[in-house]
Amino acid sequence: MPISAQALLARRAPAAATSFAALGDPTRLALVARLCDGSRRSIAQLSEGLPLSRQAVTKHLVVLEGAQLVSSQRNGRESLYALNPVPIEAMRSYIDLVSSQWDNTLARLKTFVEK
Numbered sequence: 001m002p003i004s005a006q007a008l009l010a011r012r013a014p015a016a017a018t019s020f021a022a023l024g025d026p027t028r029l030a031l032v033a034r035l036c037d038g039s040r041r042s043i044a045q046l047s048e049g050l051p052l053s054r055q056a057v058t059k060h061l062v063v064l065e066g067a068q069l070v071s072s073q074r075n076g077r078e079s080l081y082a083l084n085p086v087p088i089e090a091m092r093s094y095i096d097l098v099s100s101q102w103d104n105t106l107a108r109l110k111t112f113v114e115k
Contacts, residue, residue, distance in 0.1 A: 012094050022063050025063075027060050035081060042078045042081075061081055067087065070082060071084050
């Protein structure tokens with residue numbers, strides 16, 4: 001039996017909410033954008049050009065890591081951060097599902113109005 005769109009949305013909502021909340025901050029969104037090229041970067045590299053201390057950037061990275069949007073790996077005395085694309089793809093899938101529901105609803109409304 002196929003799962004309904006509503007049930008699928010409900011099942012995916014907690015993970016999506018965590019990811020959306022983590023990306024709801026402009027600084028965290030900027031950090032993710034800096035990691036989109038697939039490279040690993042240190043806190044010093046990620047802090048470069050930002051009006052924040054390294055400690056503040058670290059706090060933002062902890063939130064992103066908690067949402068599994070980034071991962072860190074120790075390299076000597078520093079941690080290198082990389083983007084984890086899996087939650088981003090899950091967010092995209094969630095948005096596509098919601099968008100599809102809206103498209104269907106608007107199509108039904110259009111049909112109703114035109115009759």
